[in-house]
Amino acid sequence: MLFNSYTFLFGFLPIVLAGFYVLGARRREWALLWLTAVSLLFYAWWRPINVLLIAPSILINYGLARCLERTGEARPAMARAILVAGIVFNLSFLGYFKYLNFVEGALNDAFGVGFTLTQLILPLGISFITFQKIAFLVDVHGGRVSRYSLADYGLFVLFFPQLIAGPIVHYREMMPQFRAAPCRFDAENVAVGVSLFFFGLAKKLVLADPLSHLVAPIYGQAAAGVPQSITEAWIAALGFTLQIYFDFSGYSDMALGLARFFGIKLPVNFNSPLKATSIIDFWLRWHVSLTRFLTAYIYNPLTLSLTRKRMAQGKPIFGGRNTNFPAFINLLAMPTMLTMLISGIWHGAGYTYILWGSLHGVLLCINHAWRSVRSRIWSNTKQYNRRVAPIGFVLTFVSVVGAMVLFRAPSFSAALMLWKGMIGVYGATLPQAVFSRLGSIAAWLTAIGVRPAWTSGSLLMAATIRIGLLLGIALLMPNTLQMLAAFEPALGVKPAKAPSRLERALTWAPSGTWAVGLACVALAGILSLGELSEFLYWQF
Amino acid sequence: MTDQERLTALAQILRDLLGDESIELTMNTVREDVAGWDSFAYINFIVAIEAEFRIKFRIAEVESFPDVGSIVRAIAARAG
Numbered sequence: 001m002l003f004n005s006y007t008f009l010f011g012f013l014p015i016v017l018a019g020f021y022v023l024g025a026r027r028r029e030w031a032l033l034w035l036t037a038v039s040l041l042f043y044a045w046w047r048p049i050n051v052l053l054i055a056p057s058i059l060i061n062y063g064l065a066r067c068l069e070r071t072g073e074a075r076p077a078m079a080r081a082i083l084v085a086g087i088v089f090n091l092s093f094l095g096y097f098k099y100l101n102f103v104e105g106a107l108n109d110a111f112g113v114g115f116t117l118t119q120l121i122l123p124l125g126i127s128f129i130t131f132q133k134i135a136f137l138v139d140v141h142g143g144r145v146s147r148y149s150l151a152d153y154g155l156f157v158l159f160f161p162q163l164i165a166g167p168i169v170h171y172r173e174m175m176p177q178f179r180a181a182p183c184r185f186d187a188e189n190v191a192v193g194v195s196l197f198f199f200g201l202a203k204k205l206v207l208a209d210p211l212s213h214l215v216a217p218i219y220g221q222a223a224a225g226v227p228q229s230i231t232e233a234w235i236a237a238l239g240f241t242l243q244i245y246f247d248f249s250g251y252s253d254m255a256l257g258l259a260r261f262f263g264i265k266l267p268v269n270f271n272s273p274l275k276a277t278s279i280i281d282f283w284l285r286w287h288v289s290l291t292r293f294l295t296a297y298i299y300n301p302l303t304l305s306l307t308r309k310r311m312a313q314g315k316p317i318f319g320g321r322n323t324n325f326p327a328f329i330n331l332l333a334m335p336t337m338l339t340m341l342i343s344g345i346w347h348g349a350g351y352t353y354i355l356w357g358s359l360h361g362v363l364l365c366i367n368h369a370w371r372s373v374r375s376r377i378w379s380n381t382k383q384y385n386r387r388v389a390p391i392g393f394v395l396t397f398v399s400v401v402g403a404m405v406l407f408r409a410p411s412f413s414a415a416l417m418l419w420k421g422m423i424g425v426y427g428a429t430l431p432q433a434v435f436s437r438l439g440s441i442a443a444w445l446t447a448i449g450v451r452p453a454w455t456s457g458s459l460l461m462a463a464t465i466r467i468g469l470l471l472g473i474a475l476l477m478p479n480t481l482q483m484l485a486a487f488e489p490a491l492g493v494k495p496a497k498a499p500s501r502l503e504r505a506l507t508w509a510p511s512g513t514w515a516v517g518l519a520c521v522a523l524a525g526i527l528s529l530g531e532l533s534e535f536l537y538w539q540f
Numbered sequence: 541m542t543d544q545e546r547l548t549a550l551a552q553i554l555r556d557l558l559g560d561e562s563i564e565l566t567m568n569t570v571r572e573d574v575a576g577w578d579s580f581a582y583i584n585f586i587v588a589i590e591a592e593f594r595i596k597f598r599i600a601e602v603e604s605f606p607d608v609g610s611i612v613r614a615i616a617a618r619a620g
Contacts, residue, residue, distance in 0.1 A: 375559020
């Protein structure tokens with residue numbers, strides 16, 4: 001069941017909470033077992049058969065972790081072999097369900113062979129769950145996880161607020177919380193949880209979902225080969241960027257809020273990414289827990305070993321004054337491209353996702369190269385940041401919005417057509433109604449490539465206002481993490497040292513005013529519940 | 541070598557890496573305190589330390605240093 005369904009909101013959640021608090025008042029262990037059991041039910045709700053897939057996978061991973069622990073540091077080669085086996089097992093599991101169809105299609109494209117296999121249905125949240133399990137095995141191998149039981153591990157994997165679409169959590173940040181959680185009703189936790197949840201629900205249902213009606217037809221036309229003017233192309237690009245932005249932001253808030261009902265704080269996953277002033281900054285704000293995973297388990301080990309190797313050979317490393325171009329290629333560009341390629345593939349089995357990841361990889365490389373060169377030609381970092389931040393923001397924004405077209409477009413040719421449209425290759429359009437009132441100016445506009453389209457002026461007006469408003473919220477408003485900062489809405493979030501005036505005005509407090517405000521937000525969300533829609537990130 | 545000397549050496553390494561002469565480190569400094577010290581720059585910092593002090597960290601350690609002080613202590617434990 002979806003977080004944004006009647007069943008979840010008025011059936012599952014109240015029963016789960018009541019059970020949790022009642023059992024918690026007797027014995028904490030019962031409450032935690034209850035939480036594990038209902039999480040499994042939550043997972044089984046879509047397709048009960050999924051349980052038959054996830055349960056053995058949990059048992060096998062748990063068994064491997066136990067073996068790893070016993071082998072320990074006494075036999076490092078053996079421990080390594082077990083770890084590799086575990087990673088291969090989890091990746092094969094993911095690969096089978098997620099990529100088999102794609103590989104088969106790619107082989108058919110390349111060699112024209114007529115492979116046909118039954119279309120596999122992706123077990124829900126498998127991409128997220130797989131990464132989390134791999135991280136656990138690596139952590140056990142690295143000695144970062146010590147005591148755990150099957151019940152602990154089961155709860156860690158299945159905890160329903162983050163089961164389907166993250167954040168990707170680490171055992172070492174979750175288990176101490178579960179062990180310390182009082183498992184009782186706590187007014188503050190519930191107040192913070194309710195607020196986060198309804199902010200998220202409203203973002204998803206009121207802000208994100210209606211945008212699909214706006215952008216879907218444009219992507220559909222582009223896919224059908226109809227050229228899109230600069231007007232439509234930008235509406236498609238900005239519209240989808242905002243749709244996925246509020247969809248993911250809303251989901252992340254809901255996950256934080258739901259976990260908080262149980263006294264658990266999840267890590268930050270989404271932190272106003274469109275405010276980023278560089279691509280590096282963007283990835284530290286967008287899907288933070290994925291960036292953290294990829295950095296810790298792919299990029300860092302790779303760079304660490306490559307950098308050591310180069311240094312042992314006496315060649316310059318990347319960074320610092322003695323760096324050179326081969327160092328940049330070997331130690332930064334190569335690992336970055338590989339990491340972002342994996343990120344792209346992880347997001348979806350399709351060429352457009354792979355290209356999207358690679359594009360971000362290239363942008364990150366450019367960002368790093370510039371950073372390395374910049375410090376030599378402009379050494380005053382504070383002054384640089386102040387003066388260049390606005391330019392950085394615009395460049396980042398345009399790059400992110402442009403790249404998002406790949407994320408949504410059904411094919412590469414559709415994305416290419418929209419990009420061409422965005423830079424004006426197919427001219428500009430204005431509504432017919434506006435055109436007919438312009439008189440002689442219309443002829444002049446036609447001469448420079450503007451043509452009438454968009455049957456109604458009010459439609460264009462509505463689209464522009466909607467996109468403008470949403471951009472305003474994304475770029476100017478403090479986010480939920482900032483509003484609730486005093487109550488640590490996500491792990492490690494602290495109040496800003498010097499909050500802006502707007503941030504101070506929008507600081508959440510358990511007050512009457514906020515109660516009324518939040519009731520309105522909740523009502524807006526609940527009234528939009530009818531139109532069931534999945535989260536964009538749930539297909540990954 | 542004292543912790544203070546190690547700290548001074550670390551600060552110089554980081555200044556060179558980030559090209560920012562205004563960087564100061566204390567035992568309690570965390571990555572978020574230093575502008576531009578992202579996860580990408582962090583790995584270079586670690587390898588530069590390994591070269592400077594002729595030591596080698598384990599990847600699990602590298603991932604779990606909570607602050608600069610813990611790096612200083614890890615160096616001290618190795619280099620003696």
